Amino acid sequence: MPGQSTIEQMDVEHILSHYDIGGLGHVEALTAGTVQTNLLLQTTQGKFVLRYYKQNRSFNSVVFEANLITYLKHKHYPCPAVVRNIKGKLVGLYKDKPYALFEFLEGVHVEYPNEFQQQQLIQHVAVLQNVTKNYCPSYAQYRWNYGVNLCEKLAANAAHTIATANAQKKLTWYREELSKLVLPASLPKGICHGDFRFSNVLFDGNTFQALLDFDDANYTFLTLDLASLIQPVLFSFRWDTWSHVTPHDEVFDFSEPRKIVSIYQQYRRLNATEKKYLFDVLKLVILIDCLWFFERGEAHDFYEKKQIDALNRLGRGCFFHKLFG
Numbered sequence: 001m002p003g004q005s006t007i008e009q010m011d012v013e014h015i016l017s018h019y020d021i022g023g024l025g026h027v028e029a030l031t032a033g034t035v036q037t038n039l040l041l042q043t044t045q046g047k048f049v050l051r052y053y054k055q056n057r058s059f060n061s062v063v064f065e066a067n068l069i070t071y072l073k074h075k076h077y078p079c080p081a082v083v084r085n086i087k088g089k090l091v092g093l094y095k096d097k098p099y100a101l102f103e104f105l106e107g108v109h110v111e112y113p114n115e116f117q118q119q120q121l122i123q124h125v126a127v128l129q130n131v132t133k134n135y136c137p138s139y140a141q142y143r144w145n146y147g148v149n150l151c152e153k154l155a156a157n158a159a160h161t162i163a164t165a166n167a168q169k170k171l172t173w174y175r176e177e178l179s180k181l182v183l184p185a186s187l188p189k190g191i192c193h194g195d196f197r198f199s200n201v202l203f204d205g206n207t208f209q210a211l212l213d214f215d216d217a218n219y220t221f222l223t224l225d226l227a228s229l230i231q232p233v234l235f236s237f238r239w240d241t242w243s244h245v246t247p248h249d250e251v252f253d254f255s256e257p258r259k260i261v262s263i264y265q266q267y268r269r270l271n272a273t274e275k276k277y278l279f280d281v282l283k284l285v286i287l288i289d290c291l292w293f294f295e296r297g298e299a300h301d302f303y304e305k306k307q308i309d310a311l312n313r314l315g316r317g318c319f320f321h322k323l324f325g
Contacts, residue, residue: 007039024043026042035055061139068137080212081102130267223270243301278319
């Protein structure tokens, strides 16, 4: 198992002694799409994926994920099921790290999805929110449920860790932008997946097979996933070209976001409040992105600030008009 220094063959055999899935044969490391340790297991009863949560996940956080996936499978949502051990448990603990065993689903990751494949992803994002809009998750308090309070806490932690004058200035800006968000209590909440890289999606030809890796799933505004789909295609600049953009440039292209929203609403209609404040949820998505790159750029001018500044100049009303007509 090259590259899997945190878990060895004898570890796998010990873990599998708690399952009734036959004898262990081949073990292969899976390296794409996740920071956790994933092993493809071939046993006498078939193929399975063992996920060993080596990075930043408590036992209860993984229980949240396993319970969610079990709920989704009960609702016939396409995702890999969690396999229960011989005691009926979904999650185990080995060397102080949680683990779970998943069924293996056939399919391929598409690096450059075609239009039909992209449409299917949007469809299944909408269906995910339909399925979970009335889901009351247990163990939700052990997840990073994205909102203003969590973002402020994580930004303060990042600034404290970086411990530079620039980080403190960025934190001041960050708190100011959080204070501008309008996120009414009436905005519907549910489960958002939070990570739609196509390495987390399986296709069989043009057919959507499964959504994988609920490691970042959390209980938050239902439109957060929709905003995450819009954000990469709304702006004319990227993380490597933003520095050339001036406040006078036209930086928005609403053609793709309008298509995304149109497809999404074929499967889940947005209510009036969700439409009005999608602007604010989109800004929240950008501010969440900023957390992962808090050390990048100068406080007075950096990638996420360029996006937020452009949206502030545009305004909530104009954004609504351009997106929804």
